[in-house]
Amino acid sequence: MNWTLLSPELFFLTAALVFLGISMSGRPDPERDYITAVVLGAVGLGICLACVPLRGDLFLGAYRVDLFSQTFKTLLAMGFFLIVCICNDLTGVAERHHPEFYLLLTASTLALMLLVSCVHLLPLYVALELSSYSLYVLVYLRVDLRQGIRAGLTYFLIGAAASAVMIFGLALLYGAAQSAYLADLMTALPGMLHQPMVAIGVLLALAGFFFKLAVFPFHFWAPDVYQGAPHQAAAYIATVSKVAAVAVLIRVAALTGGAGSFLTDALVALAIVSMTVGNLSALVQKDFKRLMAYSSIAQAGYVLIGILSMSSAGYGGAIFYALALLVMKVTCFLVLVAAAGGGRNMEIAGLAGLHRRSPILALALMMAVFSLAGIPPTIGFTGKFLVFKAAIAQGHVSLVLIAMINVVISLYFYLMVVRAAYLTEPQGPQPALLAPPLTRGLAYFLVALTVLAGIYPTPLIAWADAAARGLM
């Protein structure tokens, strides 16, 4: 067996063990934990990038290393690195729990990396649960226990329900196709989609990932969890875990080979309801993290448009959109961590005067929300453009029109964020906000990436397309 194929996973396993060791030392030292995490995250990202060209099958063909999986591992490692970078102000978690926090973060990333490579239903389920259980605990770690427990319990209960639904769907698929290998399912399913058992099986199997992605009707947890979890944990749930969900949704959707109008119709309905519910609820939010949560629900709807197109262009668009989500959401949370301070929650009105307190953070926030709204030239626009084009190529013109109307609705609350940061003046003097150099550097980097991927996305699109074509 060729162990180099597993290098990213092995590295993150080692990193998890390192934090396990640190957590047993018993002496709290946030500085040491933070630096260790940043260094390990950077090395992990480097290893994933180096492993992109690897190809191979492992464990009796249940585990596949291909461009698709390696692309997503790179995205996951990048997300992990960015999230640990904004852990410089991890005051939302008690100091003695910092090593455990990083341990769970690393373990969850490891599980998601396994997830995107699994091509057999059983390890797929196990990997999903491993990542979920790390996250359930991560949400509890909030210093303010009342908030943490409420969020953790919501997340756990809805997550467990979604898992139960999902494994039922997987069982139906296994029963229909007599195999748990995705490759076998791919040949068997397209001819059987007219059977209710198979169509419902696929839909239920997708449910577990709808939960991760916060697609209607599995979205109820998002606002409470975002609000109650430590900022960094919420950021992780909003970005890294969604990237993995997109990956597996694409893998499962690709199983059907594009056939099955019942399935497509169901996904169209879910996409429309998700976008609309998310955007309309976001209109009335006051808390920044709740706003982010509802905006995530709407964004999940846009991603679904790429997936339901069931074409390689649509999958490529969804992959690009996953990257876009990662960049945009991390930027928002970076600004939140720096502007709120002390790990407290922040109202949108709390952004008042940000343009004076820290011009670069205000600029980063503005670019991020314009990107979330899909205004060119930003990475978010390119993502929307790709998924919409794929959808229209499959004849979903009215779906795209509805999505664009949603974009206009969403613009209102995104503009309210810009208004808070640029127009309103704070009550009382607000000191200049001197973010640490790493945060500032990261903000410049994210703004540059947002704009560059909007102006010249060619290499990224080519990469995403190549990864998607490998699936078909």
Added chain:
Amino acid sequence: MAPMAYARFPFLSLLLLCCIGGLLAILCTPAAQTRRIKWISAVFSGLCLVLSAGLFIAYDQSAGGLQFVEKFPWVPSLGITWFNAADGFNLPMLLLTGIVFFTAVLTMWELETRVKEFFALTFLLVTGVFGLFMSLDLFFIFVWYDVSLFPMYLLIAVWGSTRKEYGAMKLTLYLLAGSALILPAILYLVVQAGLSTFDLTALMQPGTFTPYQEKFAFLLLYLGFGILAGVWPFHTWSPVGHVAAPTGVSMIHAGVLMKIGAFGVLRVGIFLCPAGWQHWAPLMALLATIGIVYGALVGLRQTDLKYVIGYSSVSHMGIVGLGLATVTVDGLNGAVFQMFAHGVMTALFFSAVGYIYDRTHTKAVAELGGLSRTMPVAAAFFIVAALTGIGVPCLASFWAELMVFIAAFRVYPLYGSLAVGALVVSALFILRVVQRTCYGPPNQRLTHLPDIPPLLGVPRVILVSVIVFFGLFPAFMVNMIQTATVAFFNGLP
């Protein structure tokens, strides 16, 4: 330099580079050095004006067609190209943008608050405008459309006046609702063509689309771009936005941005869907005529100077729409000329009113009076703008409106006479506004105010001379536009 090499130099990209260079230079200057920022803005916007005027003159009218072509693959897998070119349609618009941009920067010379951000956003906006006018790739047309819109929110909400946040939000939501119709229409056309290209010239070959596809897409494009062109009943953002915006932004906005809408209908809608154009022309004519009459009549009731101009813009943009709706060479010539003439005229209007407002702190017609005695120069600029607005001969608008009305009388006699009637009414009213603000007994509170100093007079003088020049020599403009319109009509199936 040999003529060929001269023609191959990417002048159009250089024009964009001037805007982006200006933007970067402003961003790199410390916010406290406001004088330096203003000079940087003036120099770079001046360069833009020189380049756009140079392109207008250097265009070879006898050869016609697309010139200064730049074409590079951008996203080959999707068929997106960096494709810019100049023709008789966009050269007047580029020139207009150059003029209005430079004069708007000079008009804002006295700005004190958040100078750096203001000029940076203005440069970003104008980059989008220039890009849209010169691009022949549908993807870039859409991108530039949005780039030119989203700085507006901050420009109005931060530096504006009357109900600025409401006006800014309304404007942004309306205009992006327009883009919500444009993007699906563009994607629909590109997918239906099956050519896997966003190249406008490739897609406009006859027979690419079925009549049904053209009708469907044209309606979306007309409504989407029409919102920005102030087509009735989607015009309500425009007076509110104009009134709320600071002077320089009102100038760019009414002078250039609304033209993007009309230009988009022409460049994307009419170019790609001629059958849809002919099918929907009666509807366009009806909405345009309602806009002309409605704008003129509502303008009658306004007591705020900026609202008067705002509604006159709705009315004048209706004339552009009527010209486009005639489906004739004359109508198209007149429409494009009117876009140019109205842009310069309305920029002068806002510029003159802006100065009066900065000094007197009022825009109410009733509170002004005798301005021709207290500020003779400012009043003179205002009067020239008013005369242009009502279409006095020897000023640019006269020729444009004349061409549109001649064409309209032939095709839609009823609409044509209604529109002319409405203009006569509005002329009477505008003259009454002029009389009540510039003549009559001066308001004693305002007599001590200074007149326009020479530096601030420069932008207004430029605008007046452009109006007079093209009023005396309309052939310079009409010949240019004709190189494109005649060729376009000959190419129709």
